[in-house]
Amino acid sequence: MSVQRLSVGIVGAGLMGHGIAQVFAVAGAKVRVFDPSPEALGSLRLRVASNFLALGLPLDLVEAIEPVDSISAAVASASLIIEAAPEDIALKRKIFAELAECTDADAILASNTSVISIGEIAADQAAANRIVGTHWWNPPYLVPLVEVIGHGATDQGVVARTMTMLTAAGKTPVHVRRDIPGFVGNRLQHAMWREALALLDAGVCDPETIDTVVRSGFGARLAAIGPIENADLVGLDLTEAIHSYLLPHLDASTEPAAGLRERVSRGELGAKSGRGYLDWEEGDADAARDRMVAQLRRAENLLTTWKPS
Numbered sequence: 619m620s621v622q623r624l625s626v627g628i629v630g631a632g633l634m635g636h637g638i639a640q641v642f643a644v645a646g647a648k649v650r651v652f653d654p655s656p657e658a659l660g661s662l663r664l665r666v667a668s669n670f671l672a673l674g675l676p677l678d679l680v681e682a683i684e685p686v687d688s689i690s691a692a693v694a695s696a697s698l699i700i701e702a703a704p705e706d707i708a709l710k711r712k713i714f715a716e717l718a719e720c721t722d723a724d725a726i727l728a729s730n731t732s733v734i735s736i737g738e739i740a741a742d743q744a745a746a747n748r749i750v751g752t753h754w755w756n757p758p759y760l761v762p763l764v765e766v767i768g769h770g771a772t773d774q775g776v777v778a779r780t781m782t783m784l785t786a787a788g789k790t791p792v793h794v795r796r797d798i799p800g801f802v803g804n805r806l807q808h809a810m811w812r813e814a815l816a817l818l819d820a821g822v823c824d825p826e827t828i829d830t831v832v833r834s835g836f837g838a839r840l841a842a843i844g845p846i847e848n849a850d851l852v853g854l855d856l857t858e859a860i861h862s863y864l865l866p867h868l869d870a871s872t873e874p875a876a877g878l879r880e881r882v883s884r885g886e887l888g889a890k891s892g893r894g895y896l897d898w899e900e901g902d903a904d905a906a907r908d909r910m911v912a913q914l915r916r917a918e919n920l921l922t923t924w925k926p927s
């Protein structure tokens with residue numbers, strides 16, 4: 619299928635919403651975006667244009683994105699609607715109840731929730747059969763993966779059509795067969811994160827060392843060789859021997875790390891407050907983001923391959 623002439627509605631114009639809108643605009647779709655914040659809506663085209671400048675894409679593509687001031691204006695006549703509002707289940711449920719009333723009967727209603735079970739968002743909703751999860755990764759226009767998650771009542775045709783639309787937009791969708799909190803990607807990511815913060819609480823190393831170990835160690839090869847392929851490469855006998863010895867020593871907490879809780883209670887929230895596990899000077903966060911974008915653009919197969927029409 620082609621994304622040309624596809625009409626897409628985006629609900630939420632923040633970090634993820636503006637980037638997802640950008641993906642569909644570049645692929646040739648007509649995109650309408652709603653956000654209750656006048657600042658988010660007012661700066662939408664500027665933020666996308668600044669991404670286009672950095673990526674060397676034609677600025678006039680931004681005209682495919684129309685900021686609108688109501689949810690119904692964003693989604694009326696759209697075939698695909700993607701909700702990218704804050705990670706709050708009550709808010710998301712309210713948005714999907716509204717979407718059921720102002721969308722075409724066959725429109726796909728997708729949530730970009732990071733970890734919330736799609737079934738919890740869709741429970742008792744009038745349009746439950748067309749609600750699906752599409753979990754994108756930041757920045758959505760550079761990271762290819764989108765996890766697609768149906769819940770118990772999602773029509774299988776909805777999952778299939780969502781996968782087709784995402785492929786046509788240049789993304790790499792994967793179907794997550796069970797609707798579990800965190801899906802696949804965030805379970806893997808947060809399993810590592812839990813261990814990293816436990817190592818810091820135990821005083822095994824400093825925060826900079828954790829990042830160096832990941833970036834210069836196994837992280838350096840992850841985009842080329844995933845963990846399963848690597849287990850096969852090193853041999854499953856070695857993998858089994860390592861797991862037999864190591865797994866009892868790994869952190870298995872079901873609560874956030876003590877050091878994380880303490881920092882949050884002190885207002886040390888990371889880059890936005892100037893201190894988290896690391897100290898952040900002005901400009902450091904932008905430099906880190908620039909480094910991430912440059913790396914993603916360099917990495918083989920990580921740049922989306924479609925060309926602007």
Ligand SMILES: NC(=O)c1ccc[n+]([C@@H]2O[C@H](COP(=O)([O-])OP(=O)(O)OC[C@H]3O[C@@H](n4cnc5c(N)ncnc54)[C@H](O)[C@@H]3O)[C@@H](O)[C@H]2O)c1
Nearest residue numbers: 629630631632633634655658702703704705731732754756
């Ligand atoms: N940030 C990430 O790396 C990332 C990655 C994958 C998924 N997600 C998920 O995507 C969603 C959005 O995250 P984000 O990082 O873009 O957040 P964000 O805070 O940058 O953007 C959220 C936007 O939603 C708007 N909003 C608030 N109430 C709304 C409403 N009732 N209707 C529509 N919009 C509303 C806000 O004004 C804001 O502009 C969350 O569910 C998040 O968990 C985030």
